[in-house]
Amino acid sequence: DSGVTQTPKHLITATGQRVTLRCSPRSGDLSVYWYQQSLDQGLQFLIQYYNGEERAKGNILERFSAQQFPDLHSELNLSSLELGDSALYFCASSPGKFTEAFFGQGTRLTVV
Amino acid sequence: GENVEQHPSTLSVQEGDSAVIKCTYSDSASNYFPWYKQELGKRPQLIIDIRSNVGEKKDQRIAVTLNKTAKHFSLHITETQPEDSAVYFCAARSVGNNDMRFGAGTRLTVKP
Numbered sequence: 001d002s003g004v005t006q007t008p009k010h011l012i013t014a015t016g017q018r019v020t021l022r023c024s025p026r027s028g029d030l031s032v033y034w035y036q037q038s039l040d041q042g043l044q045f046l047i048q049y050y051n052g053e054e055r056a057k058g059n060i061l062e063r064f065s066a067q068q069f070p071d072l073h074s075e076l077n078l079s080s081l082e083l084g085d086s087a088l089y090f091c092a093s094s095p096g097k098f099t100e101a102f103f104g105q106g107t108r109l110t111v112v
Numbered sequence: 113g114e115n116v117e118q119h120p121s122t123l124s125v126q127e128g129d130s131a132v133i134k135c136t137y138s139d140s141a142s143n144y145f146p147w148y149k150q151e152l153g154k155r156p157q158l159i160i161d162i163r164s165n166v167g168e169k170k171d172q173r174i175a176v177t178l179n180k181t182a183k184h185f186s187l188h189i190t191e192t193q194p195e196d197s198a199v200y201f202c203a204a205r206s207v208g209n210n211d212m213r214f215g216a217g218t219r220l221t222v223k224p
Contacts, residue, residue, distance in 0.1 A: 002155065033211075033212060035214075041216075042201065042214055042215065043156065043201060043214040043217075045211055045212065045214070048212075055211075056113075056211030058113070058211060058213075090156070092212075099144075100146060100161055101146070101158070101212060103148075103156050103157070104155060105154070105155050106155055
């Protein structure tokens with residue numbers, strides 16, 4: 001157990017819908033990263049937050065947004081869902097900017 | 113932003129042989145290089161990392177080397193075992209961008 005908690009573990013929803021994925025980082029970790037992993041693909045960097053502020057942005061679609069709350073948990077919002085959004089969504093947390101990152105178990109999103 | 117390339121995409125070795133996976137990065141400001149192992153359906157797990165102030169790091173059968181001049185780093189696994197079979201990802205973190213970009217992954221198969 002990495003200490004990073006993601007909910008829900010599985011999510012099935014229809015095209016056009018909106019979902020929210022939640023990530024609770026390890027206690028004391030200030031940085032949260034979000035990644036998308038499509039079937040048998042690599043880890044695509046979406047966005048990073050540090051202590052509540054957005055710090056880096058990757059290939060995140062405009063239909064997707066995220067935020068990190070004062071208690072340091074983070075949420076990834078996916079809207080107007082398409083079939084191609086089906087993937088594993090991972091979050092990772094780290095104590096600071098230049099330290100190791102630990103992954104949650106992921107949320108498997110299936111869009112039907 | 114940072115671009116990380118990883119080779120080979122698949123690697124098959126006999127049990128007991130060594131395995132080497134190579135990555136190159138584009139951003140000379142990158143200073144942190146972790147390696148993750150991902151078993152089927154599970155989260156990526158950090159197995160070893162190296163910072164830019166050292167050229168080599170070893171942990172039992174696993175070692176990582178870094179060549180800052182050439183902007184490449186490698187993972188070396190000696191005396192491979194069937195349980196080493198997994199997908200391995202390299203990553204690089206840039207001081208400037210602060211994000212963490214991953215290579216496309218290498219699927220390692222160790223044949224008994």
